[in-house]
Amino acid sequence: MSYDVFFQGFTGGDAASGGGDAVRAMLAAHVTESEPSHSFLRIEVEDGGADVYLSDDHMMVNHAGGTATWDLLVRAAAAANWTILLPDGPTALTDERQRAELPSELTDEAVVVTDGSELLQLIESI
16 A cells, blocks of 8 residues: 555643654564665565654554555554554554543544454555
């Protein structure tokens, strides 16, 4: 998929800090290209890969393909306690407790995803 998917944590309705180190640790074994000056990583897994732009507090992913790619990204988001923000779609939570921390405009349609196939199903329903 070529559109941008954003990953971000929230606390009390505001963007939360941190989480990038947890995501870096989850992705490290899958990095095939790195451009630190642009916060860019290319990750590859058995059935695809993705372009990742990772900061200390959030991440953007595009050109992602393969269920294993999305599995890895969902696990990384969960490790960072980040939500997944889809273009023109609901917010994907990696833990139901995140709902209480979201900005009010994101809570109504938010859904929990536990793996890449659930996230892909949600993306394809948009």
